[in-house]
Amino acid sequence: MLKRTPLYESHVTLGARMVExxxxxxxxxxxxxxQEHLAVREAxxxxxxxxxxxxxxxxxxxxxxxxxxxxxxxxxxxxxxxQYSTMTNEEGGVLxxxxxxxxxxxxxxxxxxxxGADSDYEWIKKHVGALxxxxxxxxxxxxxxxxxxxxxxxxxxxxxxxxxxxxxxxWSQRVFVxxxxxxxxxxxxxxxxxxxxxxxxxxxxxxxxxLLVTGLDQGLLPCGLAARNTLRLEAxxxxxxxxxxxxxxxxxxxxGWVVKLAKGDFxxxxxxxxxxxxGLKRRLVGFEVLDRAPARDAYPVLIGEKQxxxxxxxxxAPYLKKNIxxxxxxxxxxxxxTEFFVVVRxxxxxxxxxxxxxxxxxxxxx
Amino acid sequence: xxxxxxxxxxxxxxxWVRVKGSQAAVGITDHAQQQLGDVVYVELPKVGDKFEASExxxxxxxxxxxxxxxxxxxxxVAEVNESLNDSPELVNExxxxxxxxxxxxxxxxxxxxxxxxxxxxxxxxxxxxxx
Numbered sequence: 177m178l179k180r181t182p183l184y185e186s187h188v189t190l191g192a193r194m195v196e197x198x199x200x201x202x203x204x205x206x207x208x209x210x211q212e213h214l215a216v217r218e219a220x221x222x223x224x225x226x227x228x229x230x231x232x233x234x235x236x237x238x239x240x241x242x243x244x245x246x247x248x249x250x251x252x253x254x255x256x257x258x259q260y261s262t263m264t265n266e267e268g269g270v271l272x273x274x275x276x277x278x279x280x281x282x283x284x285x286x287x288x289x290x291x292g293a294d295s296d297y298e299w300i301k302k303h304v305g306a307l308x309x310x311x312x313x314x315x316x317x318x319x320x321x322x323x324x325x326x327x328x329x330x331x332x333x334x335x336x337x338x339x340x341x342x343x344x345x346x347w348s349q350r351v352f353v354x355x356x357x358x359x360x361x362x363x364x365x366x367x368x369x370x371x372x373x374x375x376x377x378x379x380x381x382x383x384x385x386x387l388l389v390t391g392l393d394q395g396l397l398p399c400g401l402a403a404r405n406t407l408r409l410e411a412x413x414x415x416x417x418x419x420x421x422x423x424x425x426x427x428x429x430x431x432g433w434v435v436k437l438a439k440g441d442f443x444x445x446x447x448x449x450x451x452x453x454x455g456l457k458r459r460l461v462g463f464e465v466l467d468r469a470p471a472r473d474a475y476p477v478l479i480g481e482k483q484x485x486x487x488x489x490x491x492x493a494p495y496l497k498k499n500i501x502x503x504x505x506x507x508x509x510x511x512x513x514t515e516f517f518v519v520v521r522x523x524x525x526x527x528x529x530x531x532x533x534x535x536x537x538x539x540x541x542x
Numbered sequence: 543x544x545x546x547x548x549x550x551x552x553x554x555x556x557x558w559v560r561v562k563g564s565q566a567a568v569g570i571t572d573h574a575q576q577q578l579g580d581v582v583y584v585e586l587p588k589v590g591d592k593f594e595a596s597e598x599x600x601x602x603x604x605x606x607x608x609x610x611x612x613x614x615x616x617x618x619v620a621e622v623n624e625s626l627n628d629s630p631e632l633v634n635e636x637x638x639x640x641x642x643x644x645x646x647x648x649x650x651x652x653x654x655x656x657x658x659x660x661x662x663x664x665x666x667x668x669x670x671x672x673x
Contacts, residue, residue, distance in 0.1 A: 209605050210580040402606045468583050468627070470603055492582045492605045521585070521601065 181226035182319055182380040190398055197401055198290035200227040205400040212403035213494040216366050217537075219395025220325035222387055223404055225372070226380060229293025230318045231286040231300060235309035242276060242284045244307075245300050245443060247426055249436040253278035258346045258361050261434050262426045263296060264444030268451060269422035270429065272296050273414065275363060277348055285359075287320065287372075289416045303443065319380035323387060324370030324399075324407075326537075331391040332360070332371055340371075354386045366404065367411025367535055409500065410493045412462055412532035418473060419460060419488045419502050427451055428504065430460045430532075458504045460488070461514075462532035465499035469520045471527065476519040477503045484509070487518060493534060500534050501527075544573040544667070547638055551654060552663035555596075555612040558638060561654055565620060569642040570602060570611060570633065573667050579604040581633040584626040586643055591619045595653060600643060602633060611643065615653035621645030 178201040187194065192203035203224065205212060215221045233241050242250045248261035257278055263271040272292035277285040288296045297313040304311060323332055333340050338351040340360075348361035356379045364370040375383050388398060405415070414420050420429040425448060427435060437449050465471050471490035476483050490501030501518075509516070512531055517524040546552070551559045556574035560567045575581065583603040593599050598610035599619070623642050626632060633641040648654070658666060 204606075205579070208579055213605075406605060468630075469585065470583055470608075472608060492603070494580075494605055 179227070181224055182377050183224045183226065183384055186381060186384060187224065187398075192398070192400060195401070198227060200290055202227060203398075203400040205402045206398045209400070209402040209406070210494045212397050212399040213406050215395060215397040216325045216368055216399060216403065216407055217495045218326070219397075220323060220327040220331055220370075220391055221366075221397050221399035221403065222384070222391065223322040223324065223399050224319075224384065225322050225404075226319040226377070227290035228320055229288040229290060229296065229313070229315040230320075230374070231288060231293070231297050232312040232314050233284045233286065233300070233309055234282060234312070235307075236282060237307035237309045238282055238284050241300065241304060241307050241309045241311070242286075243439065243442060245303055246274070246276060247436065247442060247444065247448070248276070248434040249439040250276050250278065250284065251439065255280050256348050258348050258363055260346075262420075262431060263299065264426065264448065265422060266444060266447065268425040268427075268444040268447035270416070270420040270424060270426055271299060271422060273416050273420070273431075275361075277359075277361065287374075291417060317377060318374055319377045321373045321375075321380070321384060321387065322364050322366075322370065322404075323373060323391075324364045324366040324368045325396075326369060327391070327394045327396065328368070328370040331387065331394055331396055332373075334390045335386055336360075343371075353383055356383055358383065365411075365413050366407035367413070367533065368407075368537055405489075406491050406494055409489050409491055409502075410495055410533070410535035412502075412534055414460070414502070415489055424460075424504070425451055428456055428459050456507050458485075458506050459510050460502055461505045461510050461529045462534060463501055463503060463516075463518075463527045464530045464534075465501070465518060466515075466526040466528055468499070469523070469525050470499040471501045471518040471520065471525070477505075477527075478517040478519060478524065479505075479509050479514075484516075490518070496535055498534075505529070544571065544576055545638075546571065546573070546660045546664050548660045550638065550660065551614070551657035552660065552666075553612065553614045553657060554666060557611060557614050559614045559654070559657060560638075560642075561648070564648050564651060566615070566617075566646050566648055566654075567642045568611075568614060568644050568646060569637055571663070572637045574609075575634050575637045575641070578602060578607060578609060581630045584630045584633060584643065586622045586626065587619050589619050589622060593617065593619070613646070614657060615646075616649040617646035618649075619644050620647045
């Protein structure tokens with residue numbers, strides 16, 4: 177039996193096409209994938225991401241536990257600040273990517289991928305050791321909505337007295353959204369400005385409906401997982417299970433900026449340190465297809481005649497109107513401009529390594 | 543609700559066929575293009591290629607999905623809609639007109655009788671949706 181978010185009925189009523197995703201019955205699109213994608217780039221989109229997991233770490237040693245299980249340096253966080261990070265195993269392989277919220281010194285909240293919620297929770301619990309902390313999997317108690325796009329702030333501002341322009345990028349704030357107690361963070365995974373809104377599962381429908389109605393005349397559309405995937409790919413954000421997993425390290429995935437070897441010991445540190453000293457043998461590269469045929473996930477990738485890997489994420493990019501993707505390349509072939517082939521239904525289609533992100537919005541704050 | 547012209551024949555793979563003598567034009571139905579969403583790429587065969595009925599002759603890709611298109615009847619490709627190379631969106635905009643895909647020379651006209659009428663095709667879509 178697939179799990180359903182509290183918004184399941186709303187999705188069906190809105191005409192969403194539902195698909196299985198990480199054990200959940202989730203909307204893949206409502207009106208249309210491309211239309212939803214463009215709405216987020218040009219106006220706003222609302223996503224139900226309640227399938228994502230929440231793990232609370234509480235207690236006097238909460239920071240120590242977060243530092244032990246994640247690669248970024250959470251000691252740099254202030255109350256209400258948010259940080260992108262990864263969790264790695266002893267070999268430095270990525271167990272998950274996540275957001276670390278410091279609520280206060282004794283309370284950290286981790287937002288993890290839907291597929292990782294249970295295993296991440298078990299993993300973290302296993303590493304409590306003698307630390308004075310409690311770990312709770314609160315995934316069922318919380319719902320998460322993502323309001324993304326250039327109109328996100330004015331739309332959300334219509335439902336709260338809190339001055340949202342005072343919530344900087346990667347900070348969160350307890351905010352009442354239409355009288356509902358929420359934690360609102362200036363985060364998202366689309367490449368646009370926007371907010372992720374964490375609320376009690378019982379309040380999710382109210383917040384969702386109010387946002388949809390408030391955003392109606394500002395071009396807000398409910399958006400499905402299909403648009404979320406192409407938006408994050410254009411922004412060159414990695415997707416767990418595709419662009420990284422336990423067989424790849426964050427360094428190889430191009431996430432060296434969330435690996436803080438100097439912060440002290442953490443799980444995977446020795447392996448990552450060794451890899452850094454020895455030099456990377458391969459790394460994730462972004463590419464553009466030099467042909468109309470889209471590259472798709474798992475299509476073989478050739479340098480010359482030799483298969484060096486597969487496409488880890490590949491799709492037409494609706495805003496850029498190009499066919500783009502990610503793949504792992506031996507480091508000596510990873511330079512921007514390198515030409516190679518993607519095998520599309522038996523045909524060698526030319527492609528080229530390019531700079532990422534593929535898409536970068538014009539920043540209006542920071 | 544999708545559009546299903548009465549003067550065409552249809553397959554359960556969601557292709558339409560417009561027969562003229564021993565030739566026919568082939569494309570995908572309005573229902574099929576709606577299901578696919580925005581078409582971004584169409585891969586078509588070459589003139590002279592021969593296919594059996596139900597064999598894939600090409601590929602239609604939307605942003606999200608890759609779908610094969612199948613020969614409604616056995617035949618030889620006599621014409622290819624080259625404008626789909628530059629304007630694949632014609633499949634969405636005009637599936638029964640400018641979005642046609644190939645013209646074929648039919649091997650055996652009797653195979654046409656096995657195709658669905660517009661009414662049968664519409665019933666088939668409803669059954670599929672109910673599943």
